[in-house]
Amino acid sequence: MRPPPLPERRKEERYLAPGMVVHCDGEACAVIDVSRSAVRFVRSQGLMLGCDRHDLVLEFPRAGGVVRYPVEGRIIRFTQLCVVMGYDPPAADWEQQIKALDTAELTALTDF
């Protein structure tokens, strides 16, 4: 059984995932940041935000090909520039998967 999404997205760790794209109702949008249960993405001009729920496909490159996770997105907030939608984590190891993409994780420097 999947864990429920956290009520407050800001309490979650947010990751910057190069190459990650979200398809919102079929419209490809660049991801700004992603957490375990929410994604913030660039609001593209053609995106219609009239209803609360939208079809999302979270897509990112991985060795061996592109991975796609279809989820149901719920609008948390939106501005002129971006949209934040919540979703149920699509896999048990979802946070590990997005953390592995994170620029900060990939370029972390540690003392010898």
Added chain:
Amino acid sequence: MMDREILQIFLRSGPARKYDVGHFSRRVAAETGDSSALLFRTHFLNHSILFKSVVIDKSYKISESRPISTIIYSPYDYLKPGDGGESFIFSEENFQRFFQYKVRSETVDIASFSSDLDALNVFDSVPTFSPIIIELAFTRSNIRPSSIYFDLTPELRVKLNTHMKARIRPLIVAAYEQSSCDIERAVEEMTSKLLYLEDADSVMPLIEALRLDPSTALEVLSSWIGITYFEYEYAALQPQLRALSEWITKNAKTKDSLRPNESEYLGTLSRFVRGRMKEEWARVVDLSKTYRETYHALVFKSDIKRFSDFLNSCRHVYWDLGETLGRFEQATIAWRMFERQLMGHKPSYRVVISLYTVLRKLLGAPPAATAPDPEDALGENRGGFSTLTADLF
């Protein structure tokens, strides 16, 4: 004239410190067959090699505004650069004088002077010759040489651009959401504009939102983007440096049986080298931490002040990280060459001391060339051009 031993080390540098124009010119000639595709119009420049080096002036001081200079090396024999040549520390005045000297000895189109100077100024405007940094600098200056000169595979170019855009995109959103300006352009377009910084007007709302001085804003932003790239470079270098550090601790044994004083000398050298590596690396980690914290403060906590404060100091950080990257890169190259020569055998005492001496000089102080006397900038009073008296090796 150039000290040959120093020259060999400069010639074996990595992309942070060396840019072999001659190598790329030969590739351009072979792959395009079009001499107009060469970067420079001046013959000798198309066969030159550029180096980055700290330059110490007559009072043993390093310029704070530009701690790293560009050295232009023109080999006597273009195919044998290790056999010596002429060199000078780049400045418009030095280049003009060298150009005039060359005009006397070969046919040069004087009209080419200006465009060649523009290209050299681009090389001089950045602290390293890392291909993506060079490509961005040329794009920002609206100079478009053949892509062969940037030595980036399409895959690597996409990877680096994606990495940097992933960092820039949240910045655009955070800054513009606090901007009073109307945002007419799409975020993605602004992200590309900021990466290439071709059009100052288009990023003006960002400059205002970040409270930057418009007169220095583009330089500040390009420095921040440079640091974003260095983060990637340092992360790639980290495993090699860690391996070198571990090798020094565990494996630096010689095949010779050592007298106590030799053993003590070896131990002192290895402790010094490892200590300096740790110290320098800790400084890099600290700078990286500040860069990340201030970025996160803006992007995730809307704290624009901390980010702006960092931006205002980041030009210095950018050049500092570029210089240190060059030193670490040279240290790992020296170690790899040492290991390759050993072919799995234990080294002699003399060989290990030789490696540590190189590493000590690389890590102990910035590799430096002394600036020539301004009255004798090209060394003409000594019967030739500037002598590179680097104290590196």
